[in-house]
Amino acid sequence: MASPRLGLFAIFALAAGLSPLGTSGCTSTSDSKSDTGVGAIVFMKRVHTVVDGQGVRINVSGGNGQVIDYERYEPGGSLALLTPPRADGKLVNLTAAFPQADLNGVDVSFDARQAVFSMKKDKNDRYHLYTAQLSEGENYEVHQLTAGDYDDINPIYLPGRRIAFVTNQMYTEMGTRSDEYEHARVVTQLATISVDGGDADRRLFSQNLSHTVSPFLRHDGKLGYSRWEHLGAVNDVKLFTANPDGTNMIAIAGEHGKPANSLINVREYQPNVMIGVATTRNRTIHAGSLVKIDARNQADPVCLDAKANQAGHACLDEEHVTYTVLTPDVPTMSTPSPAGRYREPAVLPDGRFLVSWADGPVNDLSEQSETPPDFGIYLYDAASGRNQLLYNDRATWDLGAVPVVARAEPPVIGDLAGRQDTSLPVRIGSIDVTQTSLEDKVTGGQFKDTPLRAALKDAVAVRIIEGFSSEAAKGVTMFGLTMHEGAAVLGEAPVYQDGSWLANVPPYIPVHVQPIDKFGMSIRSQGLWIQGVPGEDRRCVGCHESRTGQGVPRYGQNPTIAEQRQALNFVQAVGDRYELPWDKNETASKPYVQQILSAKCASCHNASTTTYYEVSRTDPGTGQTTPYKIPVLDLSDTKITAYYDQQVKEWNASYVSIFYPSAMEMGRVTVKGQVPKMWGVPGSARESQLIAKINVKAKDGSTAWPTPLHPEDKGTTLTDEERRVLILSMDLGGQYFARQNTGFVPFTSGNPVAPGTKY
Structure with missing residues (x-):
């Protein structure tokens, strides 16, 4: 050409x-005559x-x-x-x-x-x-x-x-x-x-x-x-x-x-x-x-x-x-x-x-x-x-x-990691989770524009989430109708009276953390991946504490309570890590979201009871416009077609109902009709209207919202575990796919991270 x-x-x-x-x-x-001051x-x-x-x-x-x-x-x-x-x-x-x-x-x-x-x-x-x-x-x-x-x-x-x-x-x-x-x-x-x-x-x-x-x-x-x-x-x-x-x-x-x-x-x-x-x-x-x-x-x-x-x-x-x-x-x-x-x-x-x-x-x-x-x-x-x-x-x-000019060589930093056992865990934790320099406000549940530092006083545990991407899901380039990548819960480490927590996690992999309240909802989702090499200690002062300040344990406690009680062990095989696909979980012992919605919700919220709005997408090459009919709240497993991120795919009606309002932030579509409220906010259960509607009860009997529990007010009961699953699906990012339902097989040939290993 x-x-x-x-x-x-x-x-x-x-x-x-x-x-x-x-x-x-x-x-x-x-x-x-150009002069750089160097010879080459x-x-x-x-x-x-x-x-x-x-x-x-x-x-x-x-x-x-x-x-x-x-x-x-x-x-x-x-x-x-x-x-x-x-x-x-x-x-x-x-x-x-x-x-x-x-x-x-x-x-x-x-x-x-x-x-x-x-x-x-x-x-x-x-x-x-x-x-x-x-x-x-x-x-x-x-x-x-x-x-x-x-x-x-x-x-x-x-x-x-x-x-x-x-x-x-x-x-x-x-x-x-x-x-x-x-x-x-x-x-x-x-x-x-x-x-x-x-x-x-x-x-x-x-x-x-x-x-x-x-x-x-x-x-x-x-x-x-x-x-x-x-x-x-x-x-x-x-x-x-x-x-x-x-x-x-x-x-x-x-x-x-x-x-x-x-x-x-x-x-x-x-x-x-x-x-x-x-x-x-x-x-x-x-x-x-x-x-x-x-x-x-x-x-x-x-x-x-x-x-x-x-x-x-x-x-x-x-x-x-x-x-x-x-x-x-x-x-x-x-x-x-x-x-x-x-x-x-x-x-x-x-x-x-x-x-x-x-x-x-x-x-x-x-x-x-x-x-x-x-x-x-x-x-x-x-x-x-x-x-x-x-x-x-x-x-x-x-x-x-x-x-090409000689320059001063900085000091050599000693090898802190050493050539140790590559299976050793990484230790992560905080001295006091409430210590933060962020000015964020928290809204939803018991909070209403509450400063993050005050909201973190409600933290009872820290959820540790492994991230993975399309290498873990055959034929999957997006894990659903949200921007969130694959996720697995490695564990939830308790936050003790002094604000400390401590956990051991697998080395090399990226994780992020969420401090959670007594209702099991994330107070704030950390927006950076953290990771470590075998045997590394990645403990910090607080939840995004000031880099220029000095971290002091609450009550002057040293060592912290978490250190005294030792770190919880969250090192486990890939197949044993807790994931939450929306549908068709191949691990029968673990519930999945559609299973709960079909059993407890779809009889009242289905194709015959919902209203619809229309989303249209115009192909920039052909100029052809294609409309997609989107349910406001159909919680059944009926398959419907939707456009997202330049792809047209089939999803469960429940999944499209809950997450498509947030997916439309990708743009490239026009909307006809009334767009519903954000039933699901990826990464935040407490901002998700579905969680606010069903409400959630803590072990002490208190509820996150003052409204009645739903669907209990209609004669149907959701168990505490079923509510936890729905909360997790929002907090993890609203994934439709997971490793367990896409045929992923971990790489297990020898020790892939041994020093000097060649392929």
């Missing part, structure tokens, strides 16, 4: 067989346009459609060393022995003598890690560090001759995670190796449910990284940090008030002050606006003084991060840009930044118009807000430039 409007020079150069590493003015232009840079050249006997093929968005996808491959890429970094510098192709290669991440060692990079040698290979010596005297020697039937990308150097990166390697009973919302794309997780041992010293971190990418080095020797957070309605990319052994994963920015959906390509240039790219979650080819991220504790003068602030000083304050968009003309959404878009900033010794920048709209529409964006290497000065071109080969994307 060639077009005369497409980068004609790029097509000419490729067709004529010109080297993509040519240094003539035809393939790169810059001011020969190393960067990746990635092909976007291929000319062959079949014509012209353009790959802009493939593998880059979402903000942190990684599977884009086109042959002909290379790792380039430019000395000095300007148009008349010497350009060396460090991977000339691999003419069909593509690259995905590069970093330079602390002594500036070596680079680590990710390379896929040809179409039959996977992305693996390599090192290249950066001295001509060492013949730019290349060594392979990792192998296997998986991809390793985005490497960075860590203190102590270790390398951090991300991988899509399978290593838990759940196999390789596949993000549920984005329909089974294989996601990446963090790992490390040693420079000397490679795969023989491979260490795998605990898993996130969605992508983890773009690790970066912090001043204190820890690594930071971007993490796609998908938990119910939460769907964005935040910044986290962890120790080099995978312990102590905590958020550092992006939970509160960030200027865009996603923060990626971040680099720290003074303690807890970072530069990165702010962008939307998709359609921008990993590019966006440059943003300064200041996560220092603004109330601590030492934190604001770069000279006085030493590694180890408690300066991080993720609740009050300030963001400064450095390129305000560049949109942080997917709309066309009047000022191009930026990728992959790197910090120069004098405080300026190397960036990749492309003019024009820079989104996946470039593929349709056959005008691929042209990323080149630029010097960006934050003081003036101007770019200065250093190098641009119009036939390739020039990405990920890193200065």
